[in-house]
Structures are given as C-alpha cells and as structure tokens.
Amino acid sequence: MTYKEANNISIKDYLNSLGIQPVTEKGSYGMYRSPLREDNTPSFKVDYNANLWCDYGTGEGGTLIDLVMKQNGCNAYGAICRLEQGDTTSFSFHGKDLPERDTKRQAASPIEIRRIQPLQNPALMRYLQERGISPGTAAPYVQEMYYRIGGKPYFALAFRNDSGGYELRNPRFKGSTSKDITHIRQQGEPREKCLVFEGFMDYLSFLTLRMKNCPTMPDLDRQDYVILNSTANVPKAIDVLFPYKRIHCMLDNDEAGFRATQAIALEYSYRVRDFSDNYRGYSDLNDYLCGRKQEQKNSTSQAQEIKQETGQRATPKQKRGRGI
Template sequence: MTYKEANNISIKDYLNSLGIQPAKEKGSYGMYRSPLREDNTPSFKVDYNANLWCDYGTGEGGTLIDLVMKQHQCNAYGAICRLEQGDTASFSFHGKELPERETKRQAASPIEIHRIQPLQNPALIRYLQERGISPGTASPYVQEMYYRIGGKPYFALAFRNDSGGYELRNPRFKGSTSKDITHIRQQGEPRDTCFVFEGFLDFLSFLTIRQQKSPDIPCTDWQDYVILNSTANTDKALYPLADYGHIHCMLDNDEAGRKAVEAIRQEYKWRVRDVSHLYSGHNDLNDYLRSLKVKQSQDLTVTDKPQPEQDNRQNPGEKRKRGLRM
C-alpha cells in the first residue's frame, strides 16, 4: 500500500472499524469522541469531504496516517503497515464516494502551494498597515504563502483554518485553499467567553484596537476566538461554541452578518450578545479601525491656533462623554 492509497482510506470507515460511531453528524462532517484521549463531550471532528480530522481538545489534526501515527506512536511507515494488516476490504476510499464533478474539481484545484513561511514580505506588511493592522500583532497568527494559479506566481497573507487549509488575502485577491472555521483556544484554564468574527482581518483588527487602547493590559487572552472565515461556515461554528457561557458576536453590519448572529442566537439564546453596535456606521470592524486611523491623521494635520483657556471642570448637569469601549 502506498502513502497516497493509505490516506485515501475513509477516516469515517476506519473509525467505524474500531467501533467508534459519530455522536453527531451534520452534512459534510461528523463529531466523535476522540480515539486519542478520554473525551466525555465529543470534540473530534471528521470532515468527510476533505477526509481530514481535527481534535478540538488538543488542537491537533491531519490525515488518516497522522491519526494512526498518534494512536500507535509510530512513524508513517508503521502506520501504513498497520492499515495494510487491517481489513482494508471493509474500507471505502475517499474520492470514490464523491460525485464525479466534485472529484474533478478537487483534482483541478486552481491553487498550487509553493511554500509557506513567517510574515516578512514588505508588500504584505504594507498591506496590513494600510488596513490599520499592526504587523507585530498579526505575525503570531498570519504567515505568507507563495503559490501558483494557472502557472502564474502569486503571494498572499495566509491564515490557517481548522481543516488545515488557508484563507488568502492580498490587495487584489480574496480566496482560500479550503473553507472552514478557525477556533483559537487560550492555554491554561478553559475560557467561559468566546468572541466570534466573520473574517481574520476583523479578528486582527480587534487585537490591534485592544493593543492600542490598553497596551499594558490588552486582555486579548481572556477569551477564546472563533473566526468563521465566511458566514457560510456559521453551522460549523455551532458545535465548538457550545462550551461557552458568553458568546460575543462581532460580525459585519450587513444582512449576512445579521443572519449569522440570529442562527447562533437560535441555538444558544441568552448566551449570545451582538456587539456590532460598537462599530455602527461601519461595515465591519476593520472598516471601523481604518476610520480611526484616518481621524488620527486628520487630527495631526490641524494647524495650531491659540485657544482661549477653558475650565476643565464639568458643568453642573452636563453628562460626561463616554468613548467607545471594546
């Protein structure tokens, strides 16, 4: 059995051969109790279309070979040997069960990845700065990818999702190698609060705003994060959000954003808070961040004029103005 043949074995059928059944199935994926650890609440996701797994409890994931390697503490060759010794006749092979046009689409994927490396390209750093985002804040979460489409070379910011794919952004391109959510869990004690964003630029905008407003204590690790990477992925976010007592949605101020918030609220009721009013008048959080940058620039260009001395004391009955809190 070759490496490719082993990875083409359906993970779903492999788990079934071990007597592991999905606790919940929804369309293209299933949630299982992890075969790698004690798992009282199913948090092991199998994407049936991509034939990939992700253990939300440990943050690990990959192909079937990766799973067998983790189970038996062996290398890839040992994993293939174990799969050969199993009853492979009972396994279906990923790709054969897909519709013919879907198989052709995957075989003819337009993005050919050349390399992925840490963020350092001046053009991409400048793009982040133009969006108001601090490159230092972005670099732990974003890499740069060099790829080809139709034989032509390109490069873009690359933000990893839970299926091992990447969201890609540059000034002229918005796309992905595969679509899924990104769930970011903090280390240490489980958090009770999760912030939900539509895109990773909004997530990075939030971190930048927090760093600017409270550089000493930005509180960016007091909560977990879910980035949908598209409102079409809202259903995929529902299961991981079940663990949180407080869910704060910072989605776009448009119809798609409102529908996504409503879908999450229908599932989790009072636990959900829509906080898009914090940037009302703007399409999304990054739009709001860029408006702050423009305002700061305008303030710096105001010519200095002698101003009459003013009493800083608050007049009786005057309400103190409150700035936007985020």
C-alpha cells in the first residue's frame, strides 16, 4: 500500500472499523468523541468531503495517516503497515482510485535492491566526512544500500522516506527508489515547532552544526523535522505541517528553494520563517557547513568546463631526479 492509497481510505470507515460512531452528523461532516483522548463532549470533527479530521480539543488535525500515527505513536511507514494489517476490504476510498500506472512505475524501477545494512562502508563514511558530517552523527538516520542498475552493482547511502522508499547518495549518484517526504517526530508531547529541509544532507548538516555550536545542550529533540527529499514534495509537506505553530524553512538558496518556501508561507503565513538568510551566499546548509560559497563553486565549475571544452589536462607533477 502506498502513501497515497492509505490516505485515500475513508476516515469515517476507519473509525467505524474501530467501533467509533459519530455522535452527530450534518451531511458533509460528523462530530465524534476523540479517539486520541478522553472526550466527554464530541469535539473531533471529520470532514467527509475533504477526508480530513480536526480535534478541536487539542488543535491538531490532518489526514488518516496522521491520525494512525497519533494513535500508535509511530511514523508514516508504521501507520501504513497497520492499515495494511487491518481489514481494508471493508474500507471505501475517498475520491478516485489511484491509476494503475503508479504501481507499474514503481514495479518498473531500474534499481534492484540487493541488501540494506547499518553504515559501515569506509568509502561511504569517507564521503560523509568530505561533506563535513561525521559517520557517528549520520548512523542513526542513514544506512547503506547495495543495489543493481542494469545488472551492474552499486552501493550508496540510504535515507528512508515515509512511503518506505529510499533517497540514495554517493559521490557519483543522486537518486531514489521512490519519492516522498521524511517526517521525523519526537516521542512524547507533540512539538510546536518543525524545521523543514530540502534534502537529508542538509538535515544532517543542521545536526552537525547544532552539536558543534551547542555541545552541552544541542536540544535536537525540541522540534520535529520534515525533509522534502525534493521540492516537488511540497504539497505533501503542507499536509503534515498543519498542526505546527512555528515552521522554520531551511531550504536551498536557489529559485526552487525560494518557491518552495513561498508555497509553505502562502499556506501558513505568519507561522513560517525563512532561515535561508542565515547562510546567504551559500547554495545550501551543507555548503555553509563546509565553507563552500556559491562564488567559489561557480569559479571551480567554470574552470572544469573550460578544461573540458578545450581538452586541457591537469599539469602533471614533475618527476624527482635521483639524489647524488
């Protein structure tokens, strides 16, 4: 079951499968006693048309996956697994069924996964260090994947997203098995603040900077995190950002990053702050961590292009003569 398929399940039918019936119904919506807490007066609204819920007692709301995550204290992947284990044949679906081409596209993925294991490959750990990130910082969030493309073997860092796919990175490859956001929620009470990053290297860079600047109290668990994994995933991020009172965007300093920040700000206005000014002059948070300014990157890439166009090769080192 994909993320979209799970969110397409009717919330009304899901609650009914748990034995939870509406106290009152008024056509397009129903009022329930909250399944998330003790609720003597029905303050849990389900909008049947939009297939969304809102708990007026806590100010929270969202999609079906958000509800299952809240009930079970799990991430989106765990919520999808729980929905799959239930009797999905009794559920109706909101809106149109997903076209079969989505399933076919996933089945036709050129990446054949061989195995996934904890981070230990020296080449991948060296790659992280070159990006200014220690393997110890990355290990809780990143694994290593061994896979094949066209029969040829490869390996890369693997960062899991909410639909169970992986973002893949190595020095020569940037891709994914399937695209989705990664929503990292802290345990315990819901957090009021969420930080939004464009890619997982930026997220790991933030963790590195925070631990470097505040080694005694990094406070990494005081907020939740959303990693877009692609600016095309902004609509998915907007859905999960609904409950947060403060949204801090730390996206790339380019047109795509600015547009993504504007789209989130357009939805949540005063709750959104653009923190990209803190690393203005750098392409992204990882370049800021590594001290690579945009001008330096541009001049380096231009020099490489000139060499490629002119066929110029690097000047070979002179051989040392023998000593007397």
